[in-house]
Amino acid sequence: MLTKEAVLKALSTVLDPDLRVDLVTLKMIEDLEVDGDTASFSIVLTTPACPLRGQIEKDARRAVQTLAGAKEVRINTISRVQSPKSVDIDTNHFNHVIAVGSGKGGVGKSTVAVALATRLAAQGAKVGLLDADIYGPNIPRMLGIDRLPEGDGPKIRTAEVMGMKVVSIGFLVQDGQPLIWRGPMLHTAIKQFLTDFDWGDLDYFVVDLPPGTGDVQLSLAQSLPISGAVVVTTPQQVSVDDAYRAISMFDKLEVPVLGIVENMAYLEMPDGSHLHVFGEAGGEHLANRAGVPFLGRIPLDPAVAQGGDIGSPATSLNVSSATSEAYDALTCTIAAEMSKTAFKQ
Ligand SMILES: Nc1ncnc2c1ncn2[C@@H]1O[C@H](COP(=O)(O)OP(=O)(O)OP(=O)(O)O)[C@@H](O)[C@H]1O
Numbered sequence: 001m002l003t004k005e006a007v008l009k010a011l012s013t014v015l016d017p018d019l020r021v022d023l024v025t026l027k028m029i030e031d032l033e034v035d036g037d038t039a040s041f042s043i044v045l046t047t048p049a050c051p052l053r054g055q056i057e058k059d060a061r062r063a064v065q066t067l068a069g070a071k072e073v074r075i076n077t078i079s080r081v082q083s084p085k086s087v088d089i090d091t092n093h094f095n096h097v098i099a100v101g102s103g104k105g106g107v108g109k110s111t112v113a114v115a116l117a118t119r120l121a122a123q124g125a126k127v128g129l130l131d132a133d134i135y136g137p138n139i140p141r142m143l144g145i146d147r148l149p150e151g152d153g154p155k156i157r158t159a160e161v162m163g164m165k166v167v168s169i170g171f172l173v174q175d176g177q178p179l180i181w182r183g184p185m186l187h188t189a190i191k192q193f194l195t196d197f198d199w200g201d202l203d204y205f206v207v208d209l210p211p212g213t214g215d216v217q218l219s220l221a222q223s224l225p226i227s228g229a230v231v232v233t234t235p236q237q238v239s240v241d242d243a244y245r246a247i248s249m250f251d252k253l254e255v256p257v258l259g260i261v262e263n264m265a266y267l268e269m270p271d272g273s274h275l276h277v278f279g280e281a282g283g284e285h286l287a288n289r290a291g292v293p294f295l296g297r298i299p300l301d302p303a304v305a306q307g308g309d310i311g312s313p314a315t316s317l318n319v320s321s322a323t324s325e326a327y328d329a330l331t332c333t334i335a336a337e338m339s340k341t342a343f344k345q
């Protein structure tokens with residue numbers, strides 16, 4: 001006869017492919033019921049952002065179906081993003097906070113932050129994107145928005161673009177004017193970004209940082225617990241050296257570095273070969289040297305640059321399938337790294 005115990009035992013042989021831990025230990029099985037020869041349960045994934053969900057469901061079904069007395073297996077797969085560092089600030093709830101940084105300017109932080117945020121949102125996650133680049137807030141242009149919506153609630157309404165909530169420090173300044181806040185004033189501003197806007201309940205809060213190792217990074221790390229930092233570099237040595245400094249800064253701030261993204265890694269030629277415009281594998285070598293994960297490489301793609309300029313981010317653009325796949329894989333890897341942090345404690 002089929003029992004709950006037997007089903008749980010079978011499910012404890014099924015591993016989450018990212019975390020390499022079984023579904024029962026991960027507390028991913030809920031609402032388990034056994035009725036005669038039918039077993040039903042929910043699988044609670046740690047992120048909606050992964051194609052692996054199909055695989056886990058398949059493995060779970062197979063494990064239970066082989067049990068004596070089992071005829072039907074009903075599985076309801078859902079996702080619930082949880083972080084040990086989740087924090088409530090006022091009425092806002094931030095689960096995973098992801099800071100996207102670099103040492104050098106212009107390496108593609110904002111592009112990566114937008115691609116990551118839009119993809120997480122497209123897969124059903126509740127996503128917020130904060131452009132905290134006080135020197136050159138580019139997100140408004142990249143997303144084709146220039147102001148916040150009207151509203152008279154207790155909090156300031158965020159912009160809503162492609163299913164995510166977006167706020168840019170650029171909304172608060174006049175076109176083209178640089179911000180010259182430093183120290184305490186900047187710190188207050190960053191705190192207000194977290195309290196005064198109606199972020200609501202977020203699974204992922206993506207923060208696009210200015211380049212370098214300055215006040216914004218410090219203020220952000222002091223204002224809320226960051227699950228992890230994604231460090232973007234091009235393969236070029238100058239960029240890699242600066243990225244190494246950024247990693248050291250995150251270490252000092254006790255922000256875990258999720259890993260390195262190598263942007264503008266290569267140009268795909270018409271014959272399919274790769275031209276390494278800025279050198280080869282600089283990002284990967286950096287990851288090895290710093291002892292952090294290598295998250296992936298994004299090709300140099302003219303459509304990405306064009307999309308950033310006309311306010312149409314890579315997701316909605318006709319970027320090459322290689323670029324699109326690279327962003328998808330990167331998003332999945334970052335989501336998996338986030339989930340891992342939830343089980344490292
Ligand atoms: N993979 C890519 N292929 C082609 N162009 C890219 C790619 N990634 C970024 N770009 C372009 O390079 C420029 C710089 O990118 P982006 O603004 O994302 O860099 P950044 O690191 O955020 O810069 P900053 O330090 O000024 O904030 C932009 O014009 C962007 O469209």
Ligand SMILES: [Mg+2]
Nearest residue numbers: 109110133138
């Ligand atoms: Mg930027």
